Amino acid sequence: MSKKKRQLVLGVFLTRHGHHPGAWLQPESVGGGDPDFAYWTKLVKTAERGKFDTAFFADFVGQGGDTIEGIEKRASFLEFEPLTLAGALAGVTKDIGLVATVNTNFNEPYNLARRLASLDHLTGGRIGWNIVSSLGEGAAKSFGVEDPLEHAARYERAGEFVDLAKKLWDSWEDGAFDHPNRETRTYLNPAHAHPAHHDGKYYKLDSLLDIARGPQGYPVFVQAGNSDTGREFAAKYAEMIYASAQTLEDAQAYYNDVKRRMPKYGRHPDQLKVTPGLSYAIGSSEQEAQDKYAAVQNAVDFSGQLNLMGVEVSGYPLDGPLPDNLPEPANGKGRWIQLKTLARRENLTIRQLILRFNVVRGHRVVIGTPVSVADQIEDWFVNGGADGFNLIPPVLPSSLDDFVDLVVPELQRRGIFRTEYEGRTLRENMGLLRPPNQFAHEDSERPALLKAG
Numbered sequence: 001m002s003k004k005k006r007q008l009v010l011g012v013f014l015t016r017h018g019h020h021p022g023a024w025l026q027p028e029s030v031g032g033g034d035p036d037f038a039y040w041t042k043l044v045k046t047a048e049r050g051k052f053d054t055a056f057f058a059d060f061v062g063q064g065g066d067t068i069e070g071i072e073k074r075a076s077f078l079e080f081e082p083l084t085l086a087g088a089l090a091g092v093t094k095d096i097g098l099v100a101t102v103n104t105n106f107n108e109p110y111n112l113a114r115r116l117a118s119l120d121h122l123t124g125g126r127i128g129w130n131i132v133s134s135l136g137e138g139a140a141k142s143f144g145v146e147d148p149l150e151h152a153a154r155y156e157r158a159g160e161f162v163d164l165a166k167k168l169w170d171s172w173e174d175g176a177f178d179h180p181n182r183e184t185r186t187y188l189n190p191a192h193a194h195p196a197h198h199d200g201k202y203y204k205l206d207s208l209l210d211i212a213r214g215p216q217g218y219p220v221f222v223q224a225g226n227s228d229t230g231r232e233f234a235a236k237y238a239e240m241i242y243a244s245a246q247t248l249e250d251a252q253a254y255y256n257d258v259k260r261r262m263p264k265y266g267r268h269p270d271q272l273k274v275t276p277g278l279s280y281a282i283g284s285s286e287q288e289a290q291d292k293y294a295a296v297q298n299a300v301d302f303s304g305q306l307n308l309m310g311v312e313v314s315g316y317p318l319d320g321p322l323p324d325n326l327p328e329p330a331n332g333k334g335r336w337i338q339l340k341t342l343a344r345r346e347n348l349t350i351r352q353l354i355l356r357f358n359v360v361r362g363h364r365v366v367i368g369t370p371v372s373v374a375d376q377i378e379d380w381f382v383n384g385g386a387d388g389f390n391l392i393p394p395v396l397p398s399s400l401d402d403f404v405d406l407v408v409p410e411l412q413r414r415g416i417f418r419t420e421y422e423g424r425t426l427r428e429n430m431g432l433l434r435p436p437n438q439f440a441h442e443d444s445e446r447p448a449l450l451k452a453g
């Protein structure tokens with residue numbers, strides 16, 4: 001009997017226009033207008049048709065602060081709030097996981113644990129939480145934060161946030177509400193309630209959550225940090241990482257580094273799926289694919305304010321090298337290092353760096369026929385660079401349609417991607433364990449209660 005091949009994890013990071021900065025200029029683009037649920041539904045349903053594990057919704061809450069400088073060129077990220085979007089999508093999708101980004105700096109553990117548990121029930125166990133703790137200047141201003149915590153402390157607080165959320169989710173045992181007894185007029189067994197008590201560095205509470213433990217126990221924990229502190233956080237908590245790398249060597253180094261850190265937290269490396277971002281162009285010939293990508297690259301606007309991953313470079317010659325004395329950004333240190341390394345390694349000018357790195361935010365780009373794109377995906381998958389990918393389609397909706405119609409069948413033919421969803425929940429589909437309740441004991445009175453019910 002042949003053992004089933006290891007399966008790719010595939011997600012798609014959805015935005016309104018697609019990820020390329022020139023996307024909204026393309027004729028097919030929806031252009032301007034308010035957030036449109038029918039359009040988002042169409043995108044997510046396409047991903048579900050492609051049997052994707054997840055649709056991923058980013059959130060850079062309060063990013064702009066009160067700045068209107070350069071705002072006339074900004075075409076992205078002013079869309080639905082991810083948790084409410086996931087709630088609405090719950091009703092129009094059936095199998096795909098919905099990963100919502102929520103920032104720990106601007107939420108209370110109780111409120112968020114409650115909302116995520118609620119969404120886990122609403123989706124039948126398909127919710128994921130992208131845990132971010134970034135705190136840019138705009139966000140600080142938007143929330144009146146005058147004295148922001150620094151990078152490491154924000155990760156520390158995020159860790160305490162997650163620990164506390166777990167206690168809240170575990171404040172009810174699984175099935176605690178499944179056995180009301182009309183005869184004894186007992187709705188539930190108090191032995192199955194475990195009030196959370198927490199007195200930590202950042203949070204203090206004593207409480208039972210207002211909702212039953214979700215179908216998945218906890219949402220799937222997703223993370224996307226690259227710094228040393230970020231990697232440690234991922235090793236301890238994350239079950240899916242949204243990573244970024246442009247070469248297989250960089251991807252392998254990252255993959256090994258994060259997985260190597262897991263055993264000290266009692267975790268098996270298989271319980272974390274590393275999914276680097278992937279941009280692409282697909283054509284019926286190599287040339288057609290190259291031309292397709294070039295057409296979008298031609299739309300890049302080099303006028304006005306220019307920055308490389310948030311670092312202002314407007315004052316420097318576009319066709320000159322990356323200056324040595326640029327300040328390191330406060331957020332996204334890891335990717336800044338990647339960018340500098342690429343600039344040095346290939347001797348790239350600012351213009352080339354914008355075209356190579358900025359337009360894909362440091363992610364990998366694969367261009368070619370469906371077979372060649374599948375080859376490139378398989379290469380990283382079998383050679384220890386990735387457990388799957390989080391697609392960043394350059395132009396929506398066509399890039400997603402292309403991938404689902406042309407590449408997914410090729411991956412399925414190779415036996416490395418599902419033809420049907422195997423499980424009911426996102427955890428089941430991704431091969432992730434369902435976390436047991438940390439407070440439930442074997443000697444709890446469940447059997448007696450089950451009989452009574």
Ligand SMILES: Cc1cc2nc3c(=O)[nH]c(=O)nc-3n(C[C@H](O)[C@H](O)[C@H](O)COP(=O)(O)O)c2cc1C
Nearest residue numbers: 058059060101132134224225226227230332333334
């Ligand atoms: C691929 C990717 C996606 C991210 N998505 C978000 C996001 O939606 N919202 C957000 O506030 N930060 C987001 N971030 C930022 C990270 O959460 C993190 O704050 C940032 O990478 C800095 O962490 P680091 O210093 O550990 O690299 C993302 C980062 C990466 C690499």
